[in-house]
Every structure is written in structure tokens, then in C-alpha cells.
Amino acid sequence: MNRKLSSLMVAGIAFALAACDAMPAPVCTESNGGIAATITVAKTVLPASGDVVVRGTITAASDITLYKVLVAGIAANNDGFDFDSFDATIPYATLQSLASGSSGKAHLKVTAVTNCSAPGGFLEIGSVDVPVIGKAVTSLSLTPVTPGTAALTTSPAGSMTFELLANPEATGATVVVSTSLGTVNGQQSTTVTLSGDGTAQARAMFVLVADATKEGTAKVIATAPNTEPKTYAVKTVAPPRFVQGAVALVPGTIRISISSSDNIASCTATAAPHVSVMSGPNDLTATNVVTDLNNDGRPDIDITTDSSATAPTATTTITCFDTLGQFVSGTFALPKS
Numbered sequence: 001m002n003r004k005l006s007s008l009m010v011a012g013i014a015f016a017l018a019a020c021d022a023m024p025a026p027v028c029t030e031s032n033g034g035i036a037a038t039i040t041v042a043k044t045v046l047p048a049s050g051d052v053v054v055r056g057t058i059t060a061a062s063d064i065t066l067y068k069v070l071v072a073g074i075a076a077n078n079d080g081f082d083f084d085s086f087d088a089t090i091p092y093a094t095l096q097s098l099a100s101g102s103s104g105k106a107h108l109k110v111t112a113v114t115n116c117s118a119p120g121g122f123l124e125i126g127s128v129d130v131p132v133i134g135k136a137v138t139s140l141s142l143t144p145v146t147p148g149t150a151a152l153t154t155s156p157a158g159s160m161t162f163e164l165l166a167n168p169e170a171t172g173a174t175v176v177v178s179t180s181l182g183t184v185n186g187q188q189s190t191t192v193t194l195s196g197d198g199t200a201q202a203r204a205m206f207v208l209v210a211d212a213t214k215e216g217t218a219k220v221i222a223t224a225p226n227t228e229p230k231t232y233a234v235k236t237v238a239p240p241r242f243v244q245g246a247v248a249l250v251p252g253t254i255r256i257s258i259s260s261s262d263n264i265a266s267c268t269a270t271a272a273p274h275v276s277v278m279s280g281p282n283d284l285t286a287t288n289v290v291t292d293l294n295n296d297g298r299p300d301i302d303i304t305t306d307s308s309a310t311a312p313t314a315t316t317t318i319t320c321f322d323t324l325g326q327f328v329s330g331t332f333a334l335p336k337s
């Protein structure tokens with residue numbers, strides 16, 4: 001090689017190195033490396049009940065090069081030039097694993113590998129939140145839907161249907177319902193699953209059945225994680241009863257009272273000759289109106305047997321109903337002497 005050619009080659013290399021030295025470095029001072037990203041998920045698939053496609057567009061400075069884009073760690077497809085548009089399909093299982101318990105939304109981070117990234121590192125350029133069906137109950141209501149039911153009977157054991165309503169994305173989630181008295185869906189505590197289409201409120205129904213052995217207040221409670229429990233109190237009422245029990249008639253008058261946690265709606269009587277059944281001025285063989293004669297909140301009935309009455313024919317049968325349709329019935333007789 002002659003000296004002239006060698007000198008030209010050296011000069012060319014020097015010029016190239018000088019040109020490289022003159023090229024500006026990429027702008028990497030901003031937190032996102034000078035990249036603007038717009039990320040979307042089609043609203044028609046939300047809340048998600050399966051895989052979703054995340055799409056996005058990226059605007060970057062001319063000296064920024066994108067090598068890879070990931071959505072929730074899943075490599076995106078390069079749908080344009082240098083990822084200026086991209087898409088990634090996120091499996092439903094991934095969405096479920098990322099959905100937080102408090103919001104029911106999967107937070108999907110969008111990251112990129114660029115000439116601004118640290119070696120082996122990723123640069124976060126955006127994110128999107130995807131509501132996921134079946135992940136979280138964020139609102140909950142508990143309402144009885146049985147019309148006209150203010151209280152439940154114990155004989156027979158009455159029932160009341162309840163409806164749970166929750167946010168649409170709670171479809172598929174579960175709610176624990178329990179009662180302090182009686183059963184819900186046959187158990188003292190059980191789990192119900194909310195159903196829906198993901199757009200309207202998720203709902204579930206269950207049935208409270210009263211305890212046939214005792215009366216009181218059934219406290220129904222519905223609970224779901226991260227949501228305030230909802231409660232509803234239902235009064236359960238036993239049938240009326242005669243306070244004095246099965247007392248015997250005597251010549252003259254005895255007074256019996258009827259006790260009930262509900263109101264007594266009516267009492268009727270059948271009576272043998274020489275036996276009268278009265279509640280105040282009301283003859284219970286002809287009317288069904290009873291009166292509280294002692295002002296103690298309990299209706300009273302006077303049974304009078306005159307001196308001509310004989311056993312065993314001197315009897316009366318009295319039947320009293322509460323407003324719920326429950327009743328007590330008893331036969332009172334003059335005992336044989």
C-alpha cells in the first residue's frame with residue numbers, strides 16, 4: 001500500500017470517528033425516556049370474563065429506539081414501525097391473579113426495552129386497569145323480596161326470600177350469608193355465588209326459614225371480603241297460647257288469657273248448654289272480638305258455667321288466631337265429681 005493511500009484511509013477513519021462523536025445521545029432524562037403511550041382495552045369486553053386484548057400507540061423522540069414492549073410481562077406484537085402501534089393478549093388467568101381484592105381490577109403495567117433502558121432493565125411507559133369478573137364485591141345490598149312479610153311464623157316454620165345485589169364485576173364472586181336463628185338455604189351459614197352478565201348488577205337469592213322450636217329475632221348477615229357486612233333483622237313469632245293452660249271449668253266463672261308476641265286477631269268458641277264464653281261484652285259463640293280486660297296487653301276470656309251444667313257434657317272449645325294465621329285451640333270441661 002502506498003503512502004498516499006494509507007494517508008487517505010487514516011483520514012477517512014478519523015472523519016468517521018469524528019462524525020460518530022458528533023451524533024447526539026438519545027434523550028433519556030425523562031422518567032419515561034421521552035416516550036408517550038396511549039393504552040386501551042375495548043369496553044365491550046369489560047369487565048373481563050376471559051382473555052382481553054390490550055392495544056396501544058407509542059410516540060417517541062426520533063432518537064429513541066424501542067426493542068421490545070411488554071404488557072403485564074407478556075410480549076406485545078409490533079403492529080407498526082418501531083412499536084408505534086402494538087397489541088398483546090392477556091390471559092384471563094393472568095387478569096385474575098393481578099386483580100386486587102379491594103378493587104377487583106387488574107393493574108397491567110406496560111414496559112419497554114429501549115436504548116434508554118438500563119442494561120437488562122425495563123422502562124415503564126404506561127398502564128391500564130382492567131375490571132375482572134368474579135374478583136371483588138365493592139358494593140353490596142341485602143333486601144327481602146317476599147311481599148307483605150313483616151314477621152315469620154314458627155308453626156309452621158315460615159320463610160322469607162332475600163336478594164343480594166352487588167357491583168357488575170362481582171359476577172362469579174361469593175358471599176357468605178348466615179342467621180342467628182333458623183336457617184339460610186338449609187344451614188345456619190352458607191355461601192352463595194353472585195350471577196350476572198358483567199354489565200348489570202350481580203345478584204343472588206337465598207331463603208331464610210324460621211326455627212320451628214322457638215321465637216325471637218333472626219339476624220341475617222351477608223359478608224364479602226373488603227365490604228361492610230349487611231344485616232337484616234326478622235322477627236319470628238310462636239303461636240298464641242293460653243296463659244293458664246288447660247284449666248278445668250268450675251261452677252261459676254273462670255278467666256283465661258291469651259298470650260302472643262303478635263297481636264291476637266280473633267277468638268271463637270263453641271259451648272255446650274249452660275256454658276257461656278264472653279270477652280267483655282262480646283259473646284264468642286256469636287262474634288270473634290276479644291278484649292283486654294286486665295289492661296296487661298293480653299286478651300281475656302270469661303267462661304261461666306251455671307249450676308245446671310253437668311259433667312262431662314259441660315264443655316267449651318275456644319280457638320284464637322294471631323295476625324299471622326297461627327292459632328291455639330283448647331277444650332275446657334267441667335270435671336266429673
